[in-house]
Amino acid sequence: MSLLSDLRWRGLIHQTTDDAGIEAWLEERPRTVYAGFDPTADSLHVGSLLGLIVLRRFQQAGHKPIAVVGGATGMIGDPSGKSAERNLLSKEDLQRNVAGLGEQMSHFLDFDAGSCSAELVNNFDWVGPWSYLEFLRDVGKNFPVNVMLAKDSVKSRLGRNEGGEGEGMSYTEFSYMLLQAYDFVHLHEKHGCELQAGGSDQWGNITAGIDLGRRMRGVQLRGLTWPLLTKSDGTKMGKTEGGAVWLSAERTSPYEFYQYWINVDDADVTGCLRMLTELSREEIETLDAAREANAGQRESQRRLAEELTRLVHQESGLAVAQKATEIFxxxxxxxLDDAQLTQIFADVPNKVFPSSRLTEGDLTIIDALVEAGLAxxxxxxxxxxxxxxAYVNNRRVEGIGDCLTTENLASETVMVLRSGKKKYALLRFV
RNA sequence: GGGGGGUUACCGAAGCGGUCAAACGGGGCAGACUGUAAAUCUGCUGGCUAUGCCUUCGCAGGUUCGAAUCCUGCACCCCCCA
Known part of the structure; x- marks a missing residue:
């Protein structure tokens, strides 16, 4: 199956600039494709996962992926899909974020694969040196304002302003699309990149780049968008009450990450399997059939969580997440030993007690629950x-007045206390 | 300025001299069921050195053997008349 028909089947194609020809064009020879990533934080989140996965698929099909981190554009803020002006990030914050993103991307893309090695570039490197006057003369000259005003990302912001709502849009944000458009032209020139991929909200920016390429260089560039990853209830995928689901283990532990996918709704899971995993069509269809026959089994969710956790946190992260799931x-x-327990319960509040309280029978389970904050x-x-x-090491407590003793230790110095289904605390005795 | 009504536990709301740590509903917590879903069902829901003791019914006093309940003053809120 061709790359494009696979992407289509997976639901990853929202729009292309060339529905009829792009498939053959991709089959003809290896091409270079780029997608942009927003450096608004030092880690990527589930929202940007899709971009990485699309680039990864292109690379697997023999094409060369370029990941562009928006060190320059991040200073401006993309107005697409935003209702209000963005806060600007400082140069230092951006630099730190860009470094963080690069590290994460190395898990998705192969940066050492000969002619189709992935590249990671920062658009600050080529945007930074421009002077304002030069940019206006060489790039700005090619942007008719009436065309810019017709873009949805601009129109919606201006429209809202007329109605008295929204904040309108600053000249800075208005200029954003020029920068991103120029990225495309630059990448074409320096890396032979001819295709830009992005989320469906990037369509306006992508076509701006294609127009600019034609005007400045007379070249034919192409674009492709994937649909935004949304749930069946219309809300965004990758959001929890606690905020975004991140790809870095420091921000979202492998366990939490795994749990997020385990809990995906039945209605959304097949879409996630198609778009985000590399399972074959046959495997996914088998899972779909199994789910329809017996939804309670939740094999689909398990596979989804497994595949994605392995991709993002490697085999070791998956193992910890699965062990933690079993225990939770x-x-x-x-x-289990101290180290394993500490890792599994890393996100759980912990409380240190002198070990004498165990040997002297001075610690009732009641006191322990209160002191650990579970009651x-x-x-x-x-x-x-x-x-x-109430549970100690997941075994239900029978006697109300019982004391904890060294018998209750789960490992050398650790005991796990639980109240109800999910509230845990780690007791450490030193 | 005059008249009336209100202020109860996390929230809403009963209670109108003892049987009130305070009905009921929501929420929360725990349990059962279950697919780590939804719905449902059951129990609990002020604190403690615990068959008892302490603190709570806007605030401060008073009457009484005994007050969330009666009286006085204060604060805040609502309604009606000026």
């Missing part, structure tokens, strides 16, 4: 235990 959902805790008062702790909601 009730498996009795045994045969607001001793009364509440008593109630929880009485109702069968």
């Amino acid at each position: 959902f009730g498996a009795e805790i045994c045969d 607001k008062s001793k009364g509440e702790a008593r109630r929880t235990i009485g109702q069968g909601g």
Whole structure:
């Protein structure tokens, strides 16, 4: 199957500049494709995962991917899809963020693959040296304002302003598309890049680049967009109450990441499997059929979580996430050492006690629940235990007045206390 | 300025001298069920050194053996008349 028909089947094609010809054009010989990434944070999140995966697929099909980090454009702020003016980031913040993103991308793209090696570039490198006058003369000259005003990203902001709502748009944001358009021309010149891919909200910026290429250099560039990753209820994929789901283990632990995908709705899971994983069409169709027959099995979600966690956090991260899942959902805790427990429960509040309290029988489970913050008062702790909601190392506590002893240690110095289904605390005895 | 009504636990709302740590509903917590879903069902829901003790019904006093409940003053809110 050709790359493009695979992408189509996966639902990754929203629009192309050349529906009829682009498939053959891609089959003809290896091409160079680029996608941009916003350096608004030092880590990518699920929102930008799709871009990485699309580039990865292009590379697997023998094309050369270029990931552009918007060190320059990030200073301006892309108005596409935004209702209000963006806050500008400082140069230093951007530099740090760009470095962070590069590291993450290395897990998705192969930077050492001969002629189709991936490249990571920062558009600050070529935008920075421009002087304002030069830019206006060489680039700005090619942008008819009436065309710019017709772009959706601009029209919606101006329209809102007339109605008295929204904030309109600054000249700075208005200029954003010139910078991104010029990126495309630059990449064509220096890297032979002829195709820009992006989310569907990037269409206006992509076509601006194509127009600029034609005007400045008389070349034919191409564009392709993927649909925005949304859930069946219309909200964005990759958001939790706690904020975005990040790709860095520091911001979103492998366990949380794994859990996010395990919990994807039935209605959304097939789309995620197609768009985000590299499972074959046959495998995905088998999963779909299995899910329709017995949704409770949730094999689809499990595979999705597994594939993505492995891709983002490698085999080791997946193993930790799966072990943590097993434990967080009730498996009795045994045969683990301090280091493993500390890692699995890294996100859980922990409390240190002198070990003498264990040997002297000075620590009742009631006190432990209160001191570890799992109960607001001793009364509440008593109630929880009485109702069968307290667990030590995932084994239900039977006696209300019981004391903890060294017998209860799960490993050398650690004990795991739990209240209810999910509230955990780690007790460390030193 | 005059008259009336209100202020109860996380929220809403009963209670009108003892049986009130305070009905009921929501929320929250725990349990069962289940697909780590939705719905449903059950229990709990001020604190403690715990068959008892302490603190809570706008605030401060008072009456009474006994007050969330009665009286006085204060604060805030709502309505009606000027």
